[in-house]
Amino acid sequence: MNGFEIYKKMDDDVQAIYRSRLLTEILLSLNDGSKKLSQLREITGSTSQALIPKLRKLEADHLIETKGREYFLTPAGKIVASGIADSFVTFWTINKFKHFWLRHYLEEIPSPLLKEIGCLYESEILKNRGMEILNIYNNQLKMIKEADHIYGISSVVTKGDTDSISERVKEGVPVELIVPLHVAEELKRSPYLKKIEALKDYENFKLMVMDEDIKVGLIVTDKRLSLNLYKKEGIEYDISTGLFSFDSKAIEWGEMLFWYCKGKADFIKFQ
Known part of the structure; x- marks a missing residue:
């Protein structure tokens, strides 16, 4: 029935x-x-x-x-x-961020997590606007800098992100990252290869790869959540708009998404 x-x-x-x-x-x-x-x-x-x-x-x-x-x-x-x-919380969350959901690709978010999307109701949408063309990026770097632990799912890779993550790993902060195959291939090339190889002896750093594409960008720390998605067509990653939250329920939701993807990922063995 x-x-x-x-x-x-x-x-x-x-x-x-x-x-x-x-x-x-x-x-x-x-x-x-x-x-x-x-x-x-x-x-x-x-x-x-x-x-x-x-x-x-x-x-x-x-x-x-x-x-x-x-x-x-x-x-x-x-x-x-x-x-x-x-x-009611679910309906309110959908309505509160309806333009964000309508303009982005949600198909890669697992069904159990979509059912719990009400956990994100105490969030805000940040955008790159006017003089703040790096608003999303700068907020993510600030998250990484202030974190006591970092879980991430990366659909794209940038030099700034890599440098920031490397610095925190060397400071002893536990970091676990999941990347899709195309990002893993990019990490094998300059300027990323040497930066990744320099972290191979740090036990607080774990790098994992999924053999399928990941249409989300996630950073979840002990203090904050950042969520980026692909645009509606599922082709272009949207770096201009992101969902951020300090709320404990949103952070827990981000952790559940990370653990779901981690269960489907393999550790990269450094040579």
């Missing part, structure tokens, strides 16, 4: 929640912790007369329960409320 069939089969219960502002607000409020009736009045801006029938319905559906004078989510209610909260 697919999602549409389940929706039609359970339309009365499911639609009732999404149709009713109060039912939704009660569940989302209790998802943050127990509440008294007076607190629910304040949060929802509604009267007791309006709230009580909704609370009784949620109790009858075994989604909430009362202890003393407070309302709590039941275990089933926590699942439902969490799902509702996640759906």
Whole structure:
């Protein structure tokens, strides 16, 4: 049974929640912790007369329960409320950055990560504009400079990035990089070859290659996330626009993307 069939089969219960502002607000409020009736009045801006029938319905559906004078989510209610909260965060994230998603190639982001894209809601889009033609690049170099560890997925390689990474490795910062085959081939040529070879004896440096193209550019550190994508056609890497975040959930999302790609990569053995 697919999602549409389940929706039609359970339309009365499911639609009732999404149709009713109060039912939704009660569940989302209790998802943050127990509440008294007076607190629910304040949060929802509604009267007791309006709230009580909704609370009784949620109790009858075994989604909430009362202890003393407070309302709590039941275990089933926590699942439902969490799902509702996640759906709203996902929709809000898609809408907040809709031009970024519409103009970029998302097909290389694994489906499980796309489902968790709401983790990026506390992010911002930075662009290269006017005199700030290196805004994205400079922010990424700043990230690398301030990091205590660095995970990266590189769809392109530049001399500045290589120098910055090399410096941090030599300072003892753990660095793990994943590159596609075409970048790995480029690293075998000047001016990159000597820089990479100089790092071969550093145990805190790991370089890995994937035998398929990677349509993302990712830097995730202990402090920040940077995400760049290919333009919509999936041919040209977009260096002019990027998504950045200091939020812990966004950083965790970036780490999950890195670990997913790492599971498909092979370590480069230095000769």
